[in-house]
Amino acid sequence: MTEEKREAIRRFLPSPELKLPEGFSSSGYFIIKGKVEKSLVEEISRAKNEPEWMLKLRLKALEAYERLRFPNWVVGVEELNIDEIAHYVRPDAGLARSWEDIPEDIRKVYESLRLPEAEKRALAGISFQFESETVYLGIKKLLEEKKVIMLPMEEAVQRYPDIVKQYFNKIFPYAEHKFAALHTALWSGGVFVYVPKGVRIPQPVEAFFFMASALEGQFEHTLLIADENSEIQFIEGCSAPMYKRYSFHDGMVEIYAHRGSKVKFVTLQNWSGNVINFNNKRAIAEDNSTVQWLEGSVGSRVSYVYPSTILRGDNSRTSIYTVSISNGKKLKDTGAKIIALGKNAAGKIVSKSISANGGTNIYRGLVRISKGSMNTVVSSSCDSLILDRESKSLTYPHNQIEEETASVSHEAKTGTISEEHLFYMRSRGLTEGEAKSLMVLGFLEDVLVDIPFEMASVLNSVVQLEFSKIGGTG
Amino acid sequence: MPLVAEGVEAEAGGKVILKGVTLELREGEVLAVMGPNGSGKTTLANVIAGSPSVSLKKGRILIDGEDVTELPPEERVLRGLMLLFQSPPEIKGVKLSTLMIASFNKRRGLSSDLLKVTDPSIFSKMRSSLSVVGLSDEYLYREVNVGFSGGEKKRSELAQAMMLDPKYVIMDEPDSGLDIDGLRVVGEIISRMKREGKSVLLITHYTRLFSTVKPDRISVLMRGRIVAQGGMEIAEEIDRSGYSKLAERLGVELNND
Incomplete structure (x- = not known):
């Protein structure tokens, strides 16, 4: 390091x-x-x-x-x-x-x-x-x-x-x-x-x-x-x-x-x-x-x-990335709100949550497109990764669309890491913690490439520390 | 020094699967373990590799004379063992190159920074291991096994084995679901491994691989027990008359209870 x-x-x-x-x-x-x-x-x-x-x-x-x-x-x-x-x-x-x-x-x-x-x-x-x-x-x-x-x-x-x-x-x-x-x-x-x-x-x-x-x-x-x-x-x-x-x-x-x-x-x-x-x-x-x-x-x-953006102006844009890690008996109730008023506005919500060792993540989101916010496009995607049976993840997206020309999409995916996945990675020489941290980093990858390099590398290291406790902080 | 399973009794999914199996994989040999479906072949592979899905009730596993029965799977890998899965799971988010680099580093004792590329030749090694199994470079940047066909998964397992450079390779039905070309590739790689002095435990239901690579010895597993051991004559008998006839001749029961 x-x-x-x-x-x-x-x-x-x-x-x-x-x-x-x-x-x-x-x-x-x-x-x-x-x-x-x-x-x-x-x-x-x-x-x-x-x-x-x-x-x-x-x-x-x-x-x-x-x-x-x-x-x-x-x-x-x-x-x-x-x-x-x-x-x-x-x-x-x-x-x-x-x-x-x-x-x-x-x-x-x-x-x-x-x-x-x-x-x-x-x-x-x-x-x-x-x-x-x-x-x-x-x-x-x-x-x-x-x-x-x-x-x-x-x-x-x-x-x-x-x-x-x-x-x-x-x-x-x-x-x-x-x-x-x-x-x-x-x-x-x-x-x-x-x-x-x-x-x-x-x-x-x-x-x-x-x-x-x-x-x-x-x-x-x-x-x-x-x-x-x-x-x-x-x-x-x-x-x-x-x-x-x-x-x-x-x-x-x-x-x-x-x-x-x-x-x-x-x-x-x-x-x-x-x-x-x-x-x-x-x-x-x-x-x-x-x-x-x-x-x-x-x-x-x-x-x-819940970081929120009001897209008041025409052609205004926002992206909201949330990365929530609940490792242990923790609760993260996080999410995002986008309220569009201007024309041709664009919004993107990407939520990634990781629940481990009894942790809970909740996504709560709101997308509201007001009448007159013509041709506005907002997408949201929520990915949850659950590392064990004690942990959970819940998703509450909410859309209010008053404008016909707007386009709003939402997708949610939940992935788990099973014993079979872990055994496979371990059969290649990785410890359970290393296997988990690789899978968590892979899960976060599309967010990591989109944020400032320094922050990506910090987040990357925090995840490795959090899940594998290897490579210490010296 | 060999890889040894000694008096292994094991349960999987709450059922007794292996009822006292002893076998020895000697240095530089190809040992085929054959048997009908449900005879315990995959459980045997898993118990040697240390899968938590199998619980060992009795017996020991030894690598080069060291008792590894209590060691986790990753520690067995560091001692030169590798299991190639019959149906490897999809690992979302993790690229094949990432897994290869991480396991390469671990195998060489470079665990302080899992993903650090210390040896730039690793990229040419990865590419050549893929090309040997007939996969293009682009597979390096695909998520491990995600959307791979059955044959691609098998090839990717073999490519990983070449990167990891194990001493003892357990192949769990590397021939299932393969076409003629795939079978030839698997056979060639096993021959190559043998030439390099590696030992291969080849678990298979069929004899079709044996036209490209002849096993040195063959053991037959039925209902959790080794019921026969020998050379190619056993394969010929299985080919000629099938497992049930063989069981009849040996006076043992076939599985499927």
Whole structure:
């Protein structure tokens, strides 16, 4: 395994191997916890010294949270008690612009994730969020020269209120469901990125999120605006050490792709096995723009995530790839949504799930073609691979087609790996784990060729590690 | 040193199939194991290769004097054994070249990176192994056995054997479902393996392969027991009068219970 590959894997290392550095202490952290109510929301807003309009938005979202019912199809979260966790945890650290300035114990975490190397070699910019706040922002000259704005979300609220107001919570309104409302009432952290007209960023920017302790919530909000004819690739990574009890993640990503722009948003989620993960991800695509999502769900105990694109503009395009691995007693409820409004729009959903050792994957998808979205073509395909009898996979696709000229197709396939397959591969000298990892990689191949090379190689290695435990991480 | 099955009693699918089988495959020989359908031929091949579908109740398997009875199938491969399947399963998503490279690396003890190409000549080796069995290069990039005809599967098994370079090859009915050309290819490859000093355990129902490759010895399996051993005269008898007559002459029962 090459050094580069090792490095990349470190960033997304299977969580059980991730540990907090010796001497780590959160004793000086400022914490807001307890029942989610008006006074708590006001306290968070005060701690952030926010403008009035943001507090108002939070409070309206809180009302919706109280009003909205808990979705009845959400399972596996019995342990979750929203009113017992810490909703805001501010580490004892300001925003560093150079990683030498991050307090030592947090810097060690940053280094153990191999982020400095990634930053130097492959990224145009990076933000690192620790608990509820961004503690580090590294931006290469190139971004400044091209007038790209990349800031912690809070700072954008202060410095660019007009832009933020125009988009924040407009792409994914809080009223849509209880967890979107909760997120909006409590949000903290996340990144704001604005790419000016015609600017193409050759290297990706990355945001990395880390949750250090049990019984806390992380509610980061990422807003990405690609102005006309611009181009950006965004990588999102997340990780956490294994704790004794659960933690809760309820983030949001909003993307606005203006005319002719291209946005690629890649997530590799590798939370530790006791994180309950909700995510709210949506993009709006204007005329001739392209939005691509890749959601790699590897970690966490329970995940609910459905990247969505609204194809508002004519000739807008989107592709949504989801790769979900439930290895062990895990549940991944993932999927995608495409809502087409513009003419000649095109969408493609490719979902791949792998269930092993008692894991469950659920695909939940929606394709809606509105009247007037003429000649729009959307295809979706769901492939499930089930590695043993204890594991399962379920598929719930849903189509709503109001436009006669549209064409929508859906296919679903389920494959299993039987003892006969394994014996065959073993009779060629491979161990059971090696046989499984080859079959899983083969199953993912058509997705792997379609995503950025670096991410493909990371995902490839994560799969090999996950299923064969060979070739270690050194 | 030989490959030995010693006093093997084994069950498959909850039924007793092998009732005490002992046989020895000596270095550089072709040993044919013949028998009617249901006599336990495939179970014998599986138990030697270590298939989890067969449970060994009694007896041992030895490779070059080492007891491998408790070893998993892949460990037996590393010691020079290889089973060619009668009907190999379709392995979706895995290209034939991928499987060949992975097994090539394993056989040579290069397991740290399964798919790494350390020896660039591996590609010419793969191509020539395919061409020997009469398959074109494009099969390297097809998924293993997916959409292959019966004959193509057999040929692919043989090509893999040439890549893996085993010392002991067990061929489970390599001749079933083959046309004349296919039979000739299988026969030629067995002869070639013998010339290279490999040992072949040739499991077959018919004698038709023997016109291209004459086995050194023949054992006959009926109802889970070896009932006869000898040379080509046994094949001639089977050809002439069939298994039931042979069973009658030997005073044993044919299978199909």
